[in-house]
Amino acid sequence: MATPHDVDVIIAGGGPVGVFLSAELQLAGIRSVVVERLAERSPHSKAFGLHSRSMEVLDRRNLIDRFTEGARSWSNGHFAGQDVWIDFSVLDSSHAYALLVQQTRTEELLEEHALRSGVEIRRSHEITGVEQDEDGVTVQVTGGGADYALRGRYLIGCDGGRSLVRKAAGIPFPGQGGRVTARLADVVLADGENAPMGMERTENGLLFCVSLEEGVHRVATFDYTEEGRKSPDETLTLEEFQDSMRKVWGTDLGAHDARWLSWFTDSARQAETYRHGRILLAGDAAHTHFPVGGQGLNLGLQDAFNLGWKLAAEINGWAPEGLLDTYNAERRPPAEGVIGNTLAQIALMNPDPIVTPLRDMFNQLMQLPDVNRFLAGMIAGVDVRYAPQGGTHHQLVGDFARDMVLKGADGDVQLAHLLHDGKPVLVDLAGQPETGATLARWAAAAGAGDRVRSYAGTAEAAPGLAALLIRPDGYIAWAADRDATPGELVDGLYLALSTWFGRPTA
Ligand SMILES: Cc1cc2nc3c(=O)[nH]c(=O)nc-3n(C[C@H](O)[C@H](O)[C@H](O)COP(=O)(O)OP(=O)(O)OC[C@H]3O[C@@H](n4cnc5c(N)ncnc54)[C@H](O)[C@@H]3O)c2cc1C
Known part of the structure; x- marks a missing residue:
């Protein structure tokens, strides 16, 4: 007989990524225990800034006001310490700036959010061993004056660059050793x-x-x-x-x-896979690199945002086949990109005079608006988009749904706010009751009717759009233009719902 689980998910590490992930799971009704070896949060800030995509994410969970309250923002950033600055204000984002917020404050606010959601954080408890079987994962913990075993359906390693979980799972961590x-x-x-x-x-x-x-x-x-x-x-x-x-x-x-x-x-490494059976990795446990550009914490928060709802869907029993594996597929490329741009910056900052002409040329290139926009999007994470799954696709699919004002029956609402409760949302923008009724009928037919929230309104910012299906992490699962035929609407929506949210519960 299978050993009973103490908890759905064990999260190793109560750094910013582990704590944010625990709150994401809780929002979807999944109980986790965060096991953290430190008695209290570090008083020292590694990071002292957040970038646009992280702020967009915080906005989609009603946390942005807490983070911006009293914090300074900055519209510029550097790339490899060049004389020409990156200009974040040109980004297509409702948060086109860098927020100066120390990691200590970020961790405090995330912990406040997690505890308010009902998450359990066990401080002064350290994971010392990990064993996985078909049905779950058992970890050995030292804490509270005792050694004990804790069993969960899944274990997530959010235990930083030297991750014990990653090593215990036998996940290779290839890359380069430190030279700087x-x-x-x-x-x-x-x-x-x-x-x-x-x-x-x-x-x-x-x-x-x-x-x-x-x-x-x-x-x-x-x-x-x-x-x-x-x-x-x-x-x-x-x-x-x-x-x-x-x-x-x-x-x-x-x-x-x-x-x-x-x-x-400047050691730069990435886990060969972010999943091994019932063990997954997020944050620094999955990727490490030189902190130039201030991207690591941002990357980790977005890992947690991508993983939370997928793992919850798996445990809640309605995840379509392969949903959890899209975490690895979607989150490895952004980390590869960050590792690449930090190594490029290390090379450009090399004091060897042989690099100086290259720096000078790069400086000139950065004056070109397109180059500047490219670098800003890369550092701020705004250029992240995920590969569309199956079928034919609208150009917006895989992109992050930009915030906009929606005019509905109850007045104006921000699109970002529709995601506060962490549910996917089907936004009917056609302004025609028949389309709304058709969409709702098909959402129900795909078995996702009670899982997907529906909203009907119009958006001046998107006059050509008939509908958007937005995932809990804010990325677009499906979109249709107003000139789509009823058949295209129905087929496209049905496919997208069953790809992302559709498996009917037993
Ligand atoms: C100098 C510096 C500056 C930086 N500046 C920026 C910046 O400006 N912007 C940015 O985005 N990023 C920055 N970073 C990177 C950022 O700090 C990290 O990416 C971020 O802390 C990763 O969060 P995490 O939760 O994944 O891991 P961590 O913050 O490392 O947290 C891991 C947690 O796991 C716990 N733990 C480990 N092993 C165990 C175990 N066996 N049992 C129980 N608990 C365990 C640890 O105690 C720790 O609390 C910087 C990094 C450095 C070093």
């Missing part, structure tokens, strides 16, 4: 007035410096030399950090009183 060593300190600079703000490339590396809070700077040195490398378990001391500043910049600017010292490399 970054030393980072949140410090007080006695000579802060002369600190070079932003990124400065010198003949010995790079110096990165930004003001973190009153009197405290975040300073990092990037060392490209072999003798500058460190071995994995070494820590960073203030003296070593001061030395590295002198090496790269010529002076340590009187750096003292370090609040946080850390080091990392």
Whole structure:
């Protein structure tokens, strides 16, 4: 007889990705337990920004106001520390800017959201072993003064770059080892007035410096030399950090009183697969890269947003065949793209003079609006779209549904708000009762009637569209123009519903 499950899903790691995923599952009625080895959230921020696609995602769960409250935003960003800035304001997004929000705050707000949803987070509990069988996954946990076993239908490794879950599942993590060593300190600079703000490339590396809070700077040195490398378990001391500043910049600017010292490399790796049976990976456990451009946390949040509803559908018993595997298919390419652009930036920032002409040329290219738009879309994640599944497709399928005002029977509503409860939504924009009735009838016939929310209205921003079927993560599963025939409407919708949401429950 199969061993009973203690919980539907075990989430290893209560970092931002694990916590956001737990809330996504809870929204779809799936209980998870987050197992986190740290007693409390880290007081140090790795990330200090969020990009457009993450904010669009937060908007679709009614969280955006909490994140933007009191936070500064920035319409520009850098690419490889070039003189010409990327302009995010040109993006086709309702959040065409970068939000300056420290990771500590992001984690606090996500935890607040998860706890409010009813999620259980077990702090000071560490997963030490993993065993998977046909029916579930059992993990060994040390915590609460005891060792115990916890069994779930699925285990998700959100346990960071050194993921025990990934290793226990035997998932290879190919890529390249570190060649560039970054030393980072949140410090007080006695000579802060002369600190070079932003990124400065010198003949010995790079110096990165930004003001973190009153009197405290975040300073990092990037060392490209072999003798500058460190071995994995070494820590960073203030003296070593001061030395590295002198090496790269010529002076340590009187750096003292370090609040946080850390080091990392340009090691770039991606899990060969994000799923092995009942074990899945998300966030840094699935991909690691140099943090240039501030993309890792954003990538992980979007992994969680993609995975949550699919895993919930699987456990709730209505997921069409193969739905859960689309997580791996859809989320590996964006991470490949981020790894590629961070490696390109590392190459462009190399202090070797041989790179200088290439930087100069790249700088000129960045002045071209199309190039700038391309880079902005890439860094902000707005260019992510997923491959359409089966059948013929409207050009919008696979793209993220842009926010717009919809005019319905009860007044105006933002499209983004229709997704607050995490259900797919069928938006009938044709403004004709017969079309709405036909769509609703076919949604019911596909077995998805109670799972898919319907909304009827009109949208000035999309005059040619008759209907949109939007997934819980905001991507477009199906779309039809007003000149589609009734037969095309019905066939297309039926196929899309059964591909994504349709399997009738027993
Ligand atoms: C210096 C720096 C700056 C960065 N800046 C940015 C930025 O500006 N923008 C951006 O998007 N990204 C940035 N990143 C990347 C970002 O910080 C990470 O991508 C993000 O933290 C990943 O979140 P996660 O939840 O996947 O993993 P983590 O944050 O690593 O969380 C994993 C959690 O799992 C727990 N854990 C591990 N093993 C176990 C176990 N066996 N049992 C129980 N718990 C376990 C850990 O304690 C941890 O809390 C930066 C990274 C660095 C290093």
